[in-house]
Amino acid sequence: MAAGIVAAATQVATAQDFAGKTIDFTIPFSESGGSAQWANFFAPLLSKALPGGPTVVVRYRPGAGSTAGANWFQGEQDNASGLSIFGDSGSTKFPYLLGDPRVRYEYADWQPVLASATGGVVYLPPALGERFDGDMDDLKDEAYLYGSQGATTLDLVPLLAFRMLGLKVDPVFGVEGRGDGRLMFERGEANIDYQTSSAYIANVQPLVDNGSAVPIFTWGALNEAGEIVRDPTFPDMPSFKEVCEATEGCETSGVAWDAYKAFFVAGFANQKTIFLPKSAPAEVVNAYTAALNDIVTADGFKESANEVLGAYPQLTGAAAVEATKQATAITPEAKQYVLDWLKEDYGITME
Template sequence: MTISNFTRRAVVGLIAAAGLAAPVAAEVDFSGKTIEWVIPFSETGGSAKWANFFAPLLSEALPGQPTVVVKFMPGAGSTKGANWFQEQEHDDGTLLFGTSGSTQFPYLLSDPRVRYEYNDWIPVMASGTGGVAYLNAEDGAKFDGSANALKDTSFIYGSQGATRLDLVPLLAWQMLGMDVEPVFGIKGRGDGRLMFERGEANIDYQTSSGFLGGSAPLVEAGQAVPMMTWGALDADGNIVRDPTFPDIPTFKEVCEATDGCETSGEAWDAWKAFFVAGFPVQKLAFLPGDTPQDVVDTYTAAFQAVTERADFADISSKRVGKYPVFVGDGSKAALQTATSVDDNAKQYVLNWLKDSYGVELN
């Protein structure tokens, strides 16, 4: 299967699934209960902002209006928390787990540290996001829509790890011919932003919620200059400008303007495949795999009600960006897109990880 056919089928399938109605929830009452929504990252990143945005809305929509508390379990780039969730069993519907592309990528790459299986979990909501790469003010002044003037600069980047979602920016910068040295080991993208703010890093990237909530003020203050987004996908699988950041060029545009960067071939196909797996369906909410159907239906109906709020489009665009949200059968289709990648792309990335960072996963 070619990458273009994969992305086209995936996007069309998701668009169709997004229109499916949620099931009617059975009589489940969460009155007086507390729901723990566990995020396997630190409290400073985009996943934290995503969960903290949805948590009060979910509380209002669930029967009995339980308290929804977001808790954090950082470690091993989210693998620690995902391995923990794999061992959890249904109790009373009061445990929810959130993942991101940094959880998906180790799974896709068969990382030996992964002891979790996405197909054992029950997705109840999925949402897309974007990403913005940005430079410090000094280097940003050199940026002219291409990376040509940036190739002689040594960049430092705070990274969760090359096998996490960070492989999308790291591979992109390498394709542009930039010298970017990652400092591995941070527990969340918000910690990477803090390194940038302290001057310990001079390049950074954040998912849309993290950028809107933490990096946009740096841009407004003149401390950061947006370089590019990863873009979004249209219904034909083509990369177009991110609807949340329509004034910022995509990586594809910057690549086309940069000497030596190609938007075709093995590197491009691999980058696009992992972009598709990591961003159009970037964050997912799960219940344990043995959760009864009536509880699953109740959560599905509640998330459906959240997306149908009259003010949802406005408030979500400001907090998490302008991206689709999938529930019910839509979230199941989204999970398949997020956990599928072409074998050729996977092998290219495995070779790249070994050659560039000495990381061997097979």
């Protein structure tokens, strides 16, 4: 598959040659979640598309909701070799947006070369899932346990959505990745979960197929007008917006909705990004940009990506830079709403 995707690659940046080199592709999560699926999809394609055919190895640095790995990468900003790249997630962007004191990284110091959108699916055990009929009204009296990386990670989106729907969800904080949350669900230690699209396709669809999980809705996707619509990877599932509209007390306008949408954009519309250190010279950046552009425009890429990642945009070059700028900015009103909610519900303050 990989050979077919990069067969059409054009000659790139002859001044840059990675022959015989090993590139470390670091992601700040465990190897059981969606980021691992994403990174391991792109790593062999990059290996074939970059000049000289280097070995691209995915490294895992989980901890502190991904801020530990991101702080480590901040220390790589003087590394101009092009042999260290980093993949973030919404769990990395959210603490940055909220002013989390654990954050010692600065997105302005990083050079984005690929921006990937994704989606996510919420699912329940069969006994609860069979009661879902398009709204959550009949499921509000249940007590839910949810394995969470932390309220300021990518889990901010589901926790806020559950609150808006009026669900009584008790998060069990401290899991290292969404894959660990899924394992809690499989062991019966949690009775509500969500996974990003790539992890859902790989690890949850088999549970659905064998009758041990029931999907109920997706987070949706953004259309060209900036509106939340059904996820193109799961067009038969309602979006959170649809379920919210159908559920008593859940509103799709006002400050809560604005806050939800802001973090949905940062967490899903541009969820994962590949970065080089700021010190990487222009020829290195150009080599990566050309290689990634060749990958995502090659014949067969969309079909193979859909099978693993879902049907989402993969942006390179200037488009990746602009998408990253949008995903790492937030209005003061949305930020304050979330800060107030985190303090009220979880006792979390950004101090």
